[in-house]
Amino acid sequence: MKIIYVASPYAGDIQKNTEFARRACRHVMEQGHAFFAPHLLYPSLLCESVPAERQLALDMGLVMLSACDELWCYGDHISQGMMAEIEEAERLGIPIRRVMEQENNFVIGKVRGNTQAEAPTPAMAIGMV
Numbered sequence: 001m002k003i004i005y006v007a008s009p010y011a012g013d014i015q016k017n018t019e020f021a022r023r024a025c026r027h028v029m030e031q032g033h034a035f036f037a038p039h040l041l042y043p044s045l046l047c048e049s050v051p052a053e054r055q056l057a058l059d060m061g062l063v064m065l066s067a068c069d070e071l072w073c074y075g076d077h078i079s080q081g082m083m084a085e086i087e088e089a090e091r092l093g094i095p096i097r098r099v100m101e102q103e104n105n106f107v108i109g110k111v112r113g114n115t116q117a118e119a120p121t122p123a124m125a126i127g128m129v
Contacts, residue, residue: 008021008039036067043057065092072099075101
């Protein structure tokens with residue numbers, strides 16, 4: 001069973017977007033996988049309207065992304081938060097799938113971006129002369 005990081009819009013119409021995210025998570029389960037959806041977890045603990053808390057939620061989500069097998073991006077709109085998740089998945093070499101809704105069903109796209117990230121090169125060696 002894979003762990004799928006679910007990315008979908010949250011800000012704006014939070015009630016509508018939360019319901020969409022729940023449907024996306026159910027879709028992941030129906031595909032036989034476990035899910036992690038930070039935008040369903042962290043807003044219950046942190047205040048979205050407080051910039052420092054919103055940033056903390058985004059940062060924690062990105063940390064958890066590294067433990068996931070794939071990133072699935074749901075919906076026809078890529079939000080700013082989702083773009084950060086996509087960029088981090090690309091950096092980490094985590095496969096990314098776009099999932100679109102068509103006629104009340106989700107359609108999973110092909111895998112994109114699964115090249116492993118290289119460790120950063122040190123700027124200078126310590127103690128080497």
